[in-house]
Amino acid sequence: MNKNKNERQSNFEILRIFAMMIIILFHYVYNGGFNLETSRFCLNKCVLRTLGFGGKLGVELFVLITGYFISDKIGGGIRRAVKFWLQVTFYGFLTFVILYLEGYSLKMGLILKAVLPIPYNTWWFATSYFCLLVLSRYINHLIHSMNRNQHLSIIAVLIVIETVLPTFMLSNMDSSPLSIFIMLYLIGAYIRIYSPAVLKRKTIGFVGAVMCMTICGTIIALDFLGQWNPVFSAHARHFMDLSSPLLLIASICIFSSFRNMDVGCSPLINRISAGTFGVYLIHEHELMRDLIWIRLFKTNTYYDAPTGKLILHMVLCSLAVFIVGITVDYMYRHILETPAMKCWDNNYGKLVLKAKPYVEKLNGKII
Numbered sequence: 477m478n479k480n481k482n483e484r485q486s487n488f489e490i491l492r493i494f495a496m497m498i499i500i501l502f503h504y505v506y507n508g509g510f511n512l513e514t515s516r517f518c519l520n521k522c523v524l525r526t527l528g529f530g531g532k533l534g535v536e537l538f539v540l541i542t543g544y545f546i547s548d549k550i551g552g553g554i555r556r557a558v559k560f561w562l563q564v565t566f567y568g569f570l571t572f573v574i575l576y577l578e579g580y581s582l583k584m585g586l587i588l589k590a591v592l593p594i595p596y597n598t599w600w601f602a603t604s605y606f607c608l609l610v611l612s613r614y615i616n617h618l619i620h621s622m623n624r625n626q627h628l629s630i631i632a633v634l635i636v637i638e639t640v641l642p643t644f645m646l647s648n649m650d651s652s653p654l655s656i657f658i659m660l661y662l663i664g665a666y667i668r669i670y671s672p673a674v675l676k677r678k679t680i681g682f683v684g685a686v687m688c689m690t691i692c693g694t695i696i697a698l699d700f701l702g703q704w705n706p707v708f709s710a711h712a713r714h715f716m717d718l719s720s721p722l723l724l725i726a727s728i729c730i731f732s733s734f735r736n737m738d739v740g741c742s743p744l745i746n747r748i749s750a751g752t753f754g755v756y757l758i759h760e761h762e763l764m765r766d767l768i769w770i771r772l773f774k775t776n777t778y779y780d781a782p783t784g785k786l787i788l789h790m791v792l793c794s795l796a797v798f799i800v801g802i803t804v805d806y807m808y809r810h811i812l813e814t815p816a817m818k819c820w821d822n823n824y825g826k827l828v829l830k831a832k833p834y835v836e837k838l839n840g841k842i843i
Contacts, residue, residue: 488541489745490737494534495535496534496752502529509770515779516703522699529716533726543668547664548665563753571758604657607654608661656719684733687725754801
């Protein structure tokens with residue numbers, strides 16, 4: 477019985493895999509050279525819009541999972557940040573090597589993005605997520621110092637600032653991915669701590685599906701109107717952005733539906749899920765986009781293909797990216813990450829003891 481309690485359940489791991497797959501589909505559509513804002517309205521355009529709308533949905537799901545699982549952890553923040561930095565830096569170097577072998581010129585900007593990918597924003601998600609990890613310890617202290625009403629109130633304020641105003645009043649309020657990530661982190665923490673009854677209903681997954689269909693319907697409707705006025709097509713993605721309240725509702729509902737599942741523990745699923753972030757890093761470098769989607773898969777040549785062929789190509793290419801990414805990340809974790817983090821664990825305590833007198837001396841001078 478204790479064994480089952482300590483096992484890592486696979487419902488959230490399936491959700492991670494689902495989130496990464498819809499992110500890859502999004503990249504197929506919007507990095508594949510289709511120019512959907514200006515291309516003619518047709519069935520294939522509707523298919524691409526529908527299957528490719530979920531990129532930001534996947535991002536929100538990943539951050540909700542993070543808030544749910546690490547919001548109760550006061551310690552370990554430095555280790556998580558170091559582990560994350562190491563992984564992102566490895567993929568920065570790996571993509572640099574791949575691009576060099578493909579004949580890209582060694583410009584200083586490319587070298588800096590490879591060596592220091594987080595400070596130089598090589599992957600926008602990685603930079604914002606790293607900042608969230610660094611701040612998580614302090615956010616967790618804030619969470620545990622608040623009561624339920626205070627927690628809900630700060631979430632409500634952030635939802636208005638980060639989603640309602642940008643969507644319905646076209647005001648960004650100097651919003652950033654990090655501020656949206658903090659909002660999602662707080663929501664994930666709230667669900668874990670207070671487990672709202674409304675999110676346990678069996679219909680919660682249906683509500684999430686309805687929200688997704690509403691977003692897709694809005695995109696297609698704006699594309700349809702764009703035949704007469706291009707302004708509509710230019711704003712077709714308005715409700716699928718990170719700042720969309722419809723997307724936020726969809727992500728919370730889908731997250732909750734997976735949370736409510738009881739699928740037991742599958743070691744295979746858990747191992748696959750562990751490599752999902754590596755899948756993102758290996759295919760979403762700004763220069764790898766052209767290499768993968770245009771030069772390798774030739775996605776832009778499928779816009780006028782039969783719809784079934786387009787869907788099959790889209791699914792197969794996305795699966796190929798996922799499988800290659802999982803394989804590479806598996807090798808990285810076992811060959812580099814595991815020994816590197818063992819070294820960190822063995823030496824971190826010594827580093828803290830050595831640094832402690834200097835930190836106390838500095839604090840004394842500041843005070």
